[in-house]
Amino acid sequence: MKNIITQQIDGHQIITRIEGAGGLIDPEATRRRVAVEIEKTDVAKQINEQKSMMAVYARQAYQASKNHRTAKTEAEKRGFEDEYRLRHAQSKEIEKILAPLAVEYQKKFREMVTEYAVYFTPKEGEYIVEDAEAADAELKMIAATQAGRVLKKDLSEIVDNRGKVYYKKTSGEWFRFEMRKLGDTAPSGAVLDADLTDAQRLEIMEHDTKLRIAALKPAERLAERDVIIDGLAHRADAMRGKLDIQGDKDALAKARAWYDTEKGKVEAKYA
Structure with a gap:
C-alpha cells in the first residue's frame, strides 16, 4: 500500500508526492x-x-x-x-x-x-491506495513534470507556468505577463523572458523606463533628470581631459558636442 499526498493549490487538488504507507499502519x-x-x-x-x-x-x-x-x-x-x-x-x-x-x-x-x-485514518489530503494504483500515478507524475505540468488527484494534468514571465509586443508596445497560478497560460505570440533577443530586451527596457518616468511626479521627474545631466557633465569633463592628454586640439569642442547631444536625449526623455 502507498500513501498519496495531495495539496490544494489555486483551487486544484495536486498530487505532491507518493510514499510508502508503512508509517500509517x-x-x-x-x-x-x-x-x-x-x-x-x-x-x-x-x-x-x-x-x-x-x-x-x-x-x-x-x-x-x-x-x-x-x-x-x-x-x-x-x-x-x-x-x-x-x-x-x-x-x-x-x-x-x-x-x-x-x-x-x-x-x-x-x-x-x-x-x-x-491503517490509521490518513490526514486531510492523504489517500491510502494499492501499490498498482500508486505506480500508475507515479508514472503519470513523471510524464506531467516532463511536460511542464502537474498531476491532479483525479490523474488529469494541468499546466504549471508559475513563476514564468512572458512578453508580447502589441501596437508597438511591450506588455508583461507573469504566470502566478496553476493553469495560467501566456497569450498567443508571447515570448518567454529567457527567449528574448538582446534587441527585444533593449526595447522592453526603454519601454519600461518610459512608463516609469511617466508615473513620476513633476518634481521627481525634474530631480532625476538633473542628476542624470550632472552625471553627463562629469563624463564630458573626463572625455575632454583624456583628449587633451592625447593632444587633441578640439578636445573641448568634441566633449561639448557629445554632452549637448546626450543632454538633449535626456531632456526629451523627461519632457
Whole structure:
C-alpha cells in the first residue's frame, strides 16, 4: 500500500508526492486482525491439530501416573508406567513436529501483517491506495513534470507556468505577463523572458523606463533628470581631459558636442 499526498493549490487538488504507507499502519489493530485471519491457514490448523493430540497425550499420561499411585499389584504398576512413558514419548514427538511449524507460523504471520494491515485514518489530503494504483500515478507524475505540468488527484494534468514571465509586443508596445497560478497560460505570440533577443530586451527596457518616468511626479521627474545631466557633465569633463592628454586640439569642442547631444536625449526623455 502507498500513501498519496495531495495539496490544494489555486483551487486544484495536486498530487505532491507518493510514499510508502508503512508509517500509517495501526500495529495493535493489525495484530488483532491477523490473529483471526491466520487461524484459517493450513499451518495454523496443523499446529492446532498437533496441540490437541498433545493435550490428549498429556491427560492420558496424567491419568496413568494417577493410576500408578493407586495400583494394587506390581503388574498393574508396570502397565501404568509403560503407558506413562508411551504418552510422554508421543508428546515429545509432537514437540519435534511443532518446532518447524512454529517457524512457518511466524513467517506467515509477518507476511499477513502486510496483507491484512489496518491503517490509521490518513490526514486531510492523504489517500491510502494499492501499490498498482500508486505506480500508475507515479508514472503519470513523471510524464506531467516532463511536460511542464502537474498531476491532479483525479490523474488529469494541468499546466504549471508559475513563476514564468512572458512578453508580447502589441501596437508597438511591450506588455508583461507573469504566470502566478496553476493553469495560467501566456497569450498567443508571447515570448518567454529567457527567449528574448538582446534587441527585444533593449526595447522592453526603454519601454519600461518610459512608463516609469511617466508615473513620476513633476518634481521627481525634474530631480532625476538633473542628476542624470550632472552625471553627463562629469563624463564630458573626463572625455575632454583624456583628449587633451592625447593632444587633441578640439578636445573641448568634441566633449561639448557629445554632452549637448546626450543632454538633449535626456531632456526629451523627461519632457
